Amino acid sequence: MTKGKVPLSVYKTIAELMNKAYKASRKVLEENKRLGIPTPFSLSGRIYYLMPDGRIVLKRNGRKK
Numbered sequence: 001m002t003k004g005k006v007p008l009s010v011y012k013t014i015a016e017l018m019n020k021a022y023k024a025s026r027k028v029l030e031e032n033k034r035l036g037i038p039t040p041f042s043l044s045g046r047i048y049y050l051m052p053d054g055r056i057v058l059k060r061n062g063r064k065k
Contacts, residue, residue, distance in 0.1 A: 029050070032039045038049035038057075049057050 029039055032050075033052045036052045038051050040047055040049055042048070046058065049059075051057060
């Protein structure tokens with residue numbers, strides 16, 4: 001391998017891993033929605049919750065987060 005050049009196989013592997021991660025995260029979102037539980041996520045250092053009805057909130061169960 002020449003210095004500074006990345007083989008095509010590395011890009012293909014990365015693309016496959018990213019695809020698997022995307023599918024897994026979509027599956028988690030769908031499962032949480034089906035079960036009626038909020039899905040936590042972080043944005044700019046703050047924790048938000050994606051509620052089953054699609055709302056995004058900063059607090060959960062009446063407690064501020």
